[in-house]
Amino acid sequence: MSKLSLLGGEKTVTAAHPHYKWPPDADMLELEDLVAQRNTDISTAGRTGPIRDFEEAFLEFMEGRVKYAVTFNSGTSALLAAYFALGVRDGDEVIGPALTFHAALSPALILGASVRLVDIDKNTRCIDPEKVKEAITEKTKVLTVVHQWGHPCDMDRLVDIVRRHNLFLLEDCSHAHGSQYKGQLVGTFGDVAVFSLQANKGVFAGEGGILVTNDSNMHDRATLLGHYRDRSRDEVVSKDLRKYWVTGFGQKLRMSPFNAIVALHSLRAFPERKQRRHKALAYFTERLQEVDYIEPPYVATNVDMGAWYGYKPLYIKERLSNVPRPLLVRALRAEGVKVSIPSAPPVGTLPLYAENLHPLFPGKGWYRNDVESHPVARQIASMALSLPPFWRWPEDREIIDQYISAFLKMQSNVHDLLSLV
Numbered sequence: 001m002s003k004l005s006l007l008g009g010e011k012t013v014t015a016a017h018p019h020y021k022w023p024p025d026a027d028m029l030e031l032e033d034l035v036a037q038r039n040t041d042i043s044t045a046g047r048t049g050p051i052r053d054f055e056e057a058f059l060e061f062m063e064g065r066v067k068y069a070v071t072f073n074s075g076t077s078a079l080l081a082a083y084f085a086l087g088v089r090d091g092d093e094v095i096g097p098a099l100t101f102h103a104a105l106s107p108a109l110i111l112g113a114s115v116r117l118v119d120i121d122k123n124t125r126c127i128d129p130e131k132v133k134e135a136i137t138e139k140t141k142v143l144t145v146v147h148q149w150g151h152p153c154d155m156d157r158l159v160d161i162v163r164r165h166n167l168f169l170l171e172d173c174s175h176a177h178g179s180q181y182k183g184q185l186v187g188t189f190g191d192v193a194v195f196s197l198q199a200n201k202g203v204f205a206g207e208g209g210i211l212v213t214n215d216s217n218m219h220d221r222a223t224l225l226g227h228y229r230d231r232s233r234d235e236v237v238s239k240d241l242r243k244y245w246v247t248g249f250g251q252k253l254r255m256s257p258f259n260a261i262v263a264l265h266s267l268r269a270f271p272e273r274k275q276r277r278h279k280a281l282a283y284f285t286e287r288l289q290e291v292d293y294i295e296p297p298y299v300a301t302n303v304d305m306g307a308w309y310g311y312k313p314l315y316i317k318e319r320l321s322n323v324p325r326p327l328l329v330r331a332l333r334a335e336g337v338k339v340s341i342p343s344a345p346p347v348g349t350l351p352l353y354a355e356n357l358h359p360l361f362p363g364k365g366w367y368r369n370d371v372e373s374h375p376v377a378r379q380i381a382s383m384a385l386s387l388p389p390f391w392r393w394p395e396d397r398e399i400i401d402q403y404i405s406a407f408l409k410m411q412s413n414v415h416d417l418l419s420l421v
């Protein structure tokens with residue numbers, strides 16, 4: 001039995017770093033497009049050039065099931081535009097998941113709304129439909145779902161709930177480009193959907209986001225929020241709204257053409273990268289069955305994981321003599337494993353959500369979220385490990401094999417590990 005690296009033994013993982021590199025480097029074609037853009041147009045005001053090309057390519061990527069696609073300078077900006085497009089305002093409530101990245105929900109706050117966080121499902125890690133039902137009040141206007149880590153939410157039940165209660169449905173697909181629920185692409189179930197295109201995402205611009213909808217009025221409102229002048233003049237069709245084209249509604253949230261070029265190339269490369277990631281992660285999951293104390297991510301039989309943005313198995317402490325998670329992570333890292341504790345805590349623990357006075361509009365009461373009512377979110381946050389969502393298949397097979405050896409080494413050296421507690 002070899003000694004733990006933390007105690008001076010040999011490292012188990014000998015594969016050269018980095019074990020995971022994302023975003024991938026640009027190829028020559030992408031670099032040439034970026035160079036050519038420099039002397040063509042470095043500020044695209046309308047729906048032209050690479051902005052138009054990317055939006056059109058994205059509509060195709062969505063299999064023609066959405067009519068409009070509007071780019072923004074971030075996913076957060078696109079979410080602000082989505083909430084604005086849905087008419088969210090002072091006094092409204094938005095329901096959203098208790099464990100996700102805050103920006104899925106925070107933009108609603110600046111419009112004066114409250115956010116009611118709802119617990120998640122242990123398997124899919126998406127919002128729990130039963131808990132959604134309990135959270136609906138007469139103030140609820142929008143249900144925001146996040147297809148967390150690429151796993152689609154339970155859309156049959158969630159769509160049924162929004163129909164019965166006459167709510168709007170916003171899909172945050174930032175982790176789930178190309179994910180499918182029962183053969184239908186995420187982003188095509190709701191009134192409006194948003195995809196972040198930030199550098200870590202499956203389809204990436206560097207910084208950027210895209211909003212899609214089938215609703216002409218929502219398209220007009222979202223456009224006016226973030227794209228005043230040329231784009232609003234040319235694209236907004238509602239007469240009542242078009243008159244605002246010079247000023248829009250005060251924001252300038254458009255994407256740079258350089259980011260659109262990066263996004264277009266990453267979209268073209270996505271299907272092949274996705275296939276490779278799926279193969280690598282299926283192999284990782286298969287091999288993790290050998291490790292008693294790790295529960296690999298759940299994947300329902302009726303979904304496609306699409307971009308599969310994160311690989312976050314659960315650490316079952318009781319099956320490793322209760323070795324604390326931070327110590328396990330330290331020991332694995334000493335072996336050369338790229339592992340960490342996921343950085344996003346339950347949303348309700350963040351000061352912006354844990355107070356009962358609206359910090360943006362002093363004096364205004366709002367919904368105070370209580371993390372005690374999100375036991376599953378807290379449980380997952382306390383058990384998850386963050387591992388690389390490998391994608392260089394078959395090259396990554398060797399690294400995965402070495403990671404498994406490192407995990408197994410923890411099992412056979414558990415007494416030494418316990419001596420470090």
Ligand SMILES: Cc1ncc(COP(=O)(O)O)c(C=O)c1O
Nearest residue numbers: 074075076101103104174196198
């Ligand atoms: C679920 C989710 N929504 C929204 C965002 C915000 O996107 P951006 O960073 O592009 O503003 C992120 C970013 O990580 C996210 O994970």
